[in-house]
Amino acid sequence: MTEIKKQEKNKVYFDLTIPAEEIREAEMKIYKQNKNYFNVPGFRKGHVPKKIIEQFYGDGIFFEDALNEVLPKHYQDAIDELKLDVIDQPNVDIDEENFDRKKDIIVNIDVEVKPEVKLGEYKGVEIEAVPTEVGDELIENEIDKQRHLNARRINIDDRAAEEGDKVNIDFKGEVDGVAFEGGSAENQELELGSGSFIPGFEEGVVGHEVGDEFDIDVTFPEDYFNEDLKSKDAVFHITLNSIAKEELPEVDDEFIKDISEFDTVEEYKADIREKKTAEVEANAENLRINRVLEKVADNMEVDVPNAMVNNAIEEQVRNMDNNMRSQGIQLEQYLGMLGQSLDDFKDSMRGDAEAEVRKQLALEAVIEAEKFEISEKEIEEYARETAALYFKGDEDKQEEMVKTMIEDNSEALKTDLERKKAVDFLVENAKEVEAAEDKEDK
Incomplete structure (x- = not known):
């Protein structure tokens, strides 16, 4: 019968006793599986007696594999007997002080188990209310997405870039005169005012015209995701390839017919509200x-x-x-x-x-x-x-x-x-x- 020796927080300690006869049988099994791999002078390969191999390679040549063969079942039986809910692989150690291969083997086990939980209040706990109202703003936002998806792009070449424009740029960033990974691109689409780039970048493009080549000085934020660039000053060399703006379609029944299965704006809004509510x-x-x-x-x-x-x-x-x-x-x-x-x-x-x-x-x-x-x-x-x-x-x-x-x-x-x-x-x-x-x- 297996008994727990001690328990410290979530760690349980116990011993397993592996019968010597079981180890010997497992060693013989391992020997038979591997005898063709041993070379001993004076013996044909595959015909070297187990005892000779042990004399030639060491008395414990088969012991570790034999122990690994029989240990899992003894461990699982002990876990089941002790009704332990283990959460990690066990630490396994042989009692070397009393180790004798001719006698039963004592294996020291320690393993982490699920902790004891002391429940506090759980029935009728108070939680912050979760709002479920689908407001008109949410409906309008969905319609605006469709307007932008179906917008007409108009190229601009008679004025400088303004906030809200969509620009196409080439850029190359440098810190202390050295280019950095991820700091350059060609034909990058960017909506000015979207906040997609670091502070100061989009503002630096505003006011420039198609074909302009210019530099923008910026400082990476303290909380920037790349540790190597946090709070660093950088310069970006920019080429402004194109400027465009969106011409959004009017929201009327004809537009709704073009983008959906519905005939009227009201029908489309009702469908959005139903889906958004779910x-x-x-x-x-x-x-x-x-x-x-x-x-x-x-x-x-x-x-x-x-x-x-x-x-x-x-x-x-x-x-x-x-x-x-x-x-x-x-x-x-x-x-x-x-x-x-x-x-x-x-x-x-x-x-x-x-x-x-x-x-x-x-x-x-x-x-x-x-x-x-x-x-x-x-x-x-x-x-x-x-x-x-x-x-x-x-x-x-x-x-x-x-x-x-x-x-x-x-x-x-x-x-x-x-x-x-x-x-x-x-x-x-x-x-x-x-x-x-x-x-x-x-």
Whole structure:
């Protein structure tokens, strides 16, 4: 029977006893798998006895591989017996002081486990109310986007560039007379007054005419993303290739017919309002969930293990790396453009990662406290909903996926449903209150 020797915060220490006979059997297995690779004078390759190999290469030649062969099962059995929820790989050490290959092997294990969570108030927590009103301004903004997408571009050659114009420029930036990475481009489109470039750049283009070549002196902001350029003075050599302005179409029924399936402006606005309302409400629900979980996490007591935070960071980095690779960009290349190392990037994620881990632990603690029941019928319905998303209209494939999910992933489905029930429970019982500034306005 395995017993915990001691526990320090989230780290558990225990010993495993590996029977000597089991090690010997594993060593023989390793020997048989590898005997063809050993060369010993006087013996044909593949026919060197195990004992001779041990004499020639060392008594423990097969021991490490044999231990690695048998250890995982003993470790997993101990984890199951002790009912430990481990969150990291274990540290493994052999008791060398009492080590004797002819006797049972004592293996010292220490591993981090999920921390104990002491929930504070979680039912009926107060959160700041989430506005869901879709105002006229939001509708007009959507229409303005369509106006700009369908605007007529008019080239200008009889006046200097003004704010609001769209210009095409070549530029080359230098700091202390030396060009820097990402500081030059040709045929760059820029809307003057958009704030797309650093302060002073767009203002420096205003007043110049097509064909002008000129310099702009600027200072990079203190909070600029590239560490090497923060607060640095720079000069940009500019060539102004063209100036243009947009002529926006009038918003009338004819314009609406051209850009949509609707006949009138009012019909188009009603459609935008309906879609925006659904979008705003979905975003509001996600914001409510986040605010509730943050509040529950703030109210609990827990010692967040570094291992969980590190795992969360690594997962985010992997996801970001995969997304960028799908777009043909290397993560290291992207970080280089930002003037960041991978380690610096991971450090910058630590605060958010820890907050996410706290919310995860809070939700799991609520699930344990409330003991939500999940029926087999709910699991099947959830599997069917999931399968329908993957194979719309193909009932045979849906049935096949449902069967596989229930047979192979029933516990994972149950966990998902428990989390959903816990989130719904917390949000339904939360009390939305107006922000202090909103109360003052009334």
